[in-house]
Amino acid sequence: MQVRVRQKGKKVRYVIDRMTMLDVPRVVEIERLAYPSTWPPSAYRKELQDNRWAHYVVLRDKQIADERVATVQEADKPRRNRLFPLSLLPSRPVAAVPSSDLASIIGFAGLWLMVDEAHVTTIAMHPDFRRLGLGELLLVSLIDISYEIGAKWVTLEVRVSNYTAQNLYRKYGFREEGLRHRYYSDNNEDALIMWTEEIHAPSYKEKFQELKTALLKKLETQ
Ligand SMILES: CC(C)(COP(=O)(O)OP(=O)(O)OC[C@H]1O[C@@H](n2cnc3c(N)ncnc32)[C@H](O)[C@@H]1OP(=O)(O)O)[C@@H](O)C(=O)NCCC(=O)NCCS
Known part of the structure; x- marks a missing residue:
């Protein structure tokens, strides 16, 4: 599963990819900025490795990756006034490209499939x-x-x-179906339980396609 948003007359800008082990450090970084309490990195690794019902994605901004690569290439250009022969200078870090790829991750999300229910476990920008x-x-x-x-x-x-987040979910047809008292251990806050209607119902499919088309158009023309 891969989504690509190409902005008009330009290169692909946003890409949604399956999360991999390599992405976990950046995911954890964003999670710390987005949530009051967080999972340890090992929890994500376990999810990706052991939980066949888990599906996680990352959102990449390719413009950030391109800018990073351009900066690394600029820094790599030989400078005329260097005092030392190039061979004595430390060699270029091999990790330059992967790190730009990591920095391009700006959001992530995941769900678990439980029989025929998709349980959203996380979504953060x-x-x-x-x-x-x-x-x-x-x-x-x-x-x-x-x-x-x-x-x-x-x-x-x-x-x-x-x-x-509730506004976002309501926009996509989620409705409140209950409350879990003191669900969040950091402050004992209650959780609303929200559900969509059957996503295969023609009315839901139609509304979803409408919203998705409008969103992609908005992102492509930004
Ligand atoms: C929830 C979250 C993922 C939304 O991401 P975002 O990129 O800012 O949201 P978008 O720009 O895509 O907005 C989509 C919709 O969300 C709602 N929304 C987003 N920001 C909002 C805000 N500041 N106030 C009210 N509604 C808002 C709106 O319904 C919006 O639709 P609209 O543009 O038609 O008004 C982001 O705020 C976040 O990462 N929060 C911290 C983590 C979190 O709380 N996750 C949810 C856990 S259940």
Whole structure:
């Protein structure tokens, strides 16, 4: 599963890829900025390695990767006034390209399939890249995955105080179906339990396709 958003007359800008082990350090970094309490990196590694029902994605901004590579290449150019012969200078770090790839990750999301229900476990954008429609792109990708893996419904828990996320979920047809008291251990906050209707219902499919088309158009013309 891969999503690519190409901006008009330009290169591909946003890409959604499956999360890999290499992505975990950056995912954990973003998670710390996005949530009051976080999973240890080992939890993500375990999810990716051992949980066959788990599906995680990362969102990359390719412009960041390109800028990083350009900066590394610029820094690599031989300078005329160097005092030492080039052979005595430390060689170029081999990790330059992977690190630019890591830095390009600006959000991530995941779900578990439980029988025919897709349970959203996490969705987070780096604070510097919010309000651009990219959290929505992550949710759209999770719903697309839910279709691919045969889920019938999508469900999640969200803090009662997290109106931002609740607005996003309501936009995609999630409705409150219950409350889990003191669900979050960091502050004993309650969680709203939200569910979509059957995602294969023609009315849901149609609404979802409409929202997705409008979102991609918005992102392509940004
Ligand atoms: C929730 C989150 C992923 C949204 O990401 P984002 O990229 O800023 O959101 P988008 O720009 O894609 O907005 C999509 C929709 O979300 C809602 N929304 C986003 N920001 C909002 C805000 N500041 N106030 C109210 N609604 C907001 C709106 O419904 C918006 O649709 P609209 O543009 O048609 O108004 C992001 O705020 C985040 O990472 N929060 C911290 C982690 C978190 O709380 N995750 C959810 C756990 S359940």
